[in-house]
Amino acid sequence: MIKYHVVLIFLLISLIGYSQSNINPDISLIGTFNTFTNNIKGTPEYGKINFETPEVELFVDGYLNPYSKAVGNIAYEEGEFSVEELYAEIVRGLPLDMQIKAGKYLVGFGQLNIFHPHAWAFIERPLFHQIFFSPEGFNDIGFNFSFILPTENFYSNFDIGIFRGETFLESEIINSPILFEGRGNSPIVVSRLGTFFPLSDYSNLAIGLDGSYGIYSKALINTLGDSTADLQSNSLTYAYAGIDFKYKFKPDDYTALVIQGEGLLNNRKVARYGEEGINIPIENINTITTYGAFFYVDYLFEKQYSFGAKYDYTYGIIGDEPDYNLLANDDQNTTQGISAWIGYYPVEETLAFRLGVQHLIFNYADGTKRDGETTATLQMIFSLGPHKAHPF
Amino acid sequence: MKKLIFVLILIISSFSFAEINVVTTTTIIYDLVKQVGKDKVKVDYLCRGDQDPHFLEVMPSYMLKLRNADLVFKIGLDLEKWLPQLIDGSRNDKLTLIDLSEGVDKKEVPTKKMDASYGDIHPYGNPHYYLDPSDAKIMIEEIYDALVNESPGDELFFKKNMNDYLSKLDEKINEWNSKMAKVKGKPIVFFHSSWIYFADHYGIRIAGYVEPKPGIPPTPSHNAEIIQLVKKAGIKAIIMENFYDDSAPNQISQITGANVIKVPVGVYGVSGIDSYIQMIDYIVNSIIQNV
Numbered sequence: 001m002i003k004y005h006v007v008l009i010f011l012l013i014s015l016i017g018y019s020q021s022n023i024n025p026d027i028s029l030i031g032t033f034n035t036f037t038n039n040i041k042g043t044p045e046y047g048k049i050n051f052e053t054p055e056v057e058l059f060v061d062g063y064l065n066p067y068s069k070a071v072g073n074i075a076y077e078e079g080e081f082s083v084e085e086l087y088a089e090i091v092r093g094l095p096l097d098m099q100i101k102a103g104k105y106l107v108g109f110g111q112l113n114i115f116h117p118h119a120w121a122f123i124e125r126p127l128f129h130q131i132f133f134s135p136e137g138f139n140d141i142g143f144n145f146s147f148i149l150p151t152e153n154f155y156s157n158f159d160i161g162i163f164r165g166e167t168f169l170e171s172e173i174i175n176s177p178i179l180f181e182g183r184g185n186s187p188i189v190v191s192r193l194g195t196f197f198p199l200s201d202y203s204n205l206a207i208g209l210d211g212s213y214g215i216y217s218k219a220l221i222n223t224l225g226d227s228t229a230d231l232q233s234n235s236l237t238y239a240y241a242g243i244d245f246k247y248k249f250k251p252d253d254y255t256a257l258v259i260q261g262e263g264l265l266n267n268r269k270v271a272r273y274g275e276e277g278i279n280i281p282i283e284n285i286n287t288i289t290t291y292g293a294f295f296y297v298d299y300l301f302e303k304q305y306s307f308g309a310k311y312d313y314t315y316g317i318i319g320d321e322p323d324y325n326l327l328a329n330d331d332q333n334t335t336q337g338i339s340a341w342i343g344y345y346p347v348e349e350t351l352a353f354r355l356g357v358q359h360l361i362f363n364y365a366d367g368t369k370r371d372g373e374t375t376a377t378l379q380m381i382f383s384l385g386p387h388k389a390h391p392f
Numbered sequence: 393m394k395k396l397i398f399v400l401i402l403i404i405s406s407f408s409f410a411e412i413n414v415v416t417t418t419t420i421i422y423d424l425v426k427q428v429g430k431d432k433v434k435v436d437y438l439c440r441g442d443q444d445p446h447f448l449e450v451m452p453s454y455m456l457k458l459r460n461a462d463l464v465f466k467i468g469l470d471l472e473k474w475l476p477q478l479i480d481g482s483r484n485d486k487l488t489l490i491d492l493s494e495g496v497d498k499k500e501v502p503t504k505k506m507d508a509s510y511g512d513i514h515p516y517g518n519p520h521y522y523l524d525p526s527d528a529k530i531m532i533e534e535i536y537d538a539l540v541n542e543s544p545g546d547e548l549f550f551k552k553n554m555n556d557y558l559s560k561l562d563e564k565i566n567e568w569n570s571k572m573a574k575v576k577g578k579p580i581v582f583f584h585s586s587w588i589y590f591a592d593h594y595g596i597r598i599a600g601y602v603e604p605k606p607g608i609p610p611t612p613s614h615n616a617e618i619i620q621l622v623k624k625a626g627i628k629a630i631i632m633e634n635f636y637d638d639s640a641p642n643q644i645s646q647i648t649g650a651n652v653i654k655v656p657v658g659v660y661g662v663s664g665i666d667s668y669i670q671m672i673d674y675i676v677n678s679i680i681q682n683v
Contacts, residue, residue, distance in 0.1 A: 067485070069480070091480040091483065092480070092483050092485040093485045097483040099483060148483060154453075154456075155453055155455065194452075196451065198451075198453045201440060206452075250449075252635065253443065253635055253636075303637070304609065346609075347607075347609065348512075386473075387473075388477065389447070389448060389477055391450045391477075392449050392450065392451045392452070
């Protein structure tokens with residue numbers, strides 16, 4: 001905790017010094033405040049109006065030189081400071097018009113993950129992001145190499161990156177009867193093929209394909225079920241395949257219809273118990289295939305108002321603590337989510353109010369009955385500082 | 393030897409027919425570049441004539457347009473806040489950015505510390521100078537300089553085109569001046585604070601704006617103030633860009649009887665407006681018929 005305070009103080013002092021020079025970086029402060037209530041019996045929040053500690057993100061970005069930029073994002077969430085993003089990017093001047101991004105940042109898997117939640121149309125992170133990435137999304141440390149492909153009639157790009165696998169470090173393996181060695185120093189690979197098609201002066205379509213591969217853990221397993229036998233080390237690999245699309249119809253500056261969806265197919269090796277061995281259970285490596293997806297529609301009208309709805313489906317039970325199978329290794333149980341929201345944006349993106357409701361439905365393979373959970377959230381977001389143009 | 397001469401001629405002719413790839417942020421600049429560059433430039437634009445140039449989504453298709461461009465022209469004065477993201481996305485390290493506001497006598501440059509409580513203020517001055525035809529002449533000269541710098545061999549060609557266009561524009565300026573003389577000194581309400589250059593040129597008095605502050609949506613209390621103002625001063629017209637919502641001006645119009653005049657402020661802003669001269673013609677004729 002102390003080190004983050006030191007980092008923040010150092011950053012602020014640096015900014016003050018930097019702002020006295022002729023070339024200032026852009027500095028923005030985004031604040032988010034949520035008030036919510038739910039119907040989850042047995043929780044202290046049940047039926048009450050609950051005020052979350054406001055969250056703050058301090059963005060600093062600017063050009064380092066004519067060829068490269070740098071971005072820093074310090075976040076204060078749930079009472080703690082953290083470095084959300086810190087990276088540099090060479091944007092021009094490299095062979096093949098390549099762009100290189102290095103540091104810590106939101107990884108380009110799908111179209112939604114690269115945007116901070118305050119820029120989304122809705123309040124809650126898609127359920128499959130929470131299960132297969134982390135509650136904070138796919139945020140990792142590494143290098144990304146981006147290329148524009150020579151397609152003449154439409155825009156397409158190919159990105160490939162190598163990352164530390166920070167996302168999987170955050171999914172701690174707890175309560176494990178199987179021995180795990182952890183991931184070790186095993187980088188993961190993420191790639192993306194993105195395309196963009198202008199359909200008319202007023203409508204556009206973006207479609208993407210994503211992939212990620214790596215080792216998420218290593219298991220020391222006993223395949224004989226003999227307590228005297230040596231344990232064998234097995235790398236547990238995962239492979240994600242993703243598909244995403246976004247359609248936007250914007251007939252004028254006051255109206256916009258957005259239809260967006262993403263899906264992820266998860267194929268991975270998991271360590272599981274088999275039948276009883278000589279004196280202990282036999283441990284196996286199995287391969288599972290699960291998936292998750294979301295789809296939403298958002299309609300903006302009169303520039304200041306919006307409403308929308310989202311449907312989510314994912315393997316894994318939202319809110320469960322990860323056990324030795326990890327949440328992403330749950331190939332038995334599923335969660336569905338239905339959300340709806342209304343938004344009010346009084347003046348551009350300086351201030352936003354959203355009222356959203358999400359209902360979760362849990363399905364257990366063993367027949368466990370669990371009531372659905374409904375949460376209603378009132379959110380206020382403010383943006384102080386220069387406002388960047390809206391990305392598609 | 394003959395072969396060598398033939399190859400040399402071929403090379404020279406290929407140079408002389410080389411096009412300059414130009415992208416402009418607005419359709420007004422697009423038209424002016426075409427007037428000077430004619431067939432020696434290949435020009436495209438980003439913001440359509442019926443779009444608000446303050447706000448453009450950062451779309452990959454725009455990056456593709458900039459990818460192979462030699463020059464990109466912008467209005468400047470912080471109008472196109474979206475342009476740096478597009479230029480970065482294009483990855484074009486040979487692109488030259490030309491800011492056409494350089495030679496313009498800027499108006500409404502803040503003289504005190506401004507913040508967002510004043511609305512959407514442009515810190516370097518009001519960027520809507522292109523609505524003053526005299527400033528269009530300065531833009532033309534900047535465009536000429538940039539094209540000559542890019543292709544010095546075509547200097548005479550560009551110069552002739554520029555002079556031809558400036559002569560035509562001067563004739564139209566005289567015509568517009570005489571037409572607009574009848575509205576000189578008359579008060580007009582405008583929707584957004586983009587008309588200071590136009591109003592100063594023609595001696596129009598800007599009585600007020602429908603927006604309470606630049607870029608801030610109309611409010612009932614401010615509408616009531618404007619209604620009182622229109623009634624008291626006998627204002628006959630509310631002029632607005634055709635991409636803004638006309639609900640508030642129409643409300644004011646219903647109560648006061650003032651005419652709401654929606655005009656294009658971009659080439660291709662409405663059907664049949666295919667040039668800067670046609671656009672100013674449309675604006676001038678709309679005003680003199682309604683004020």
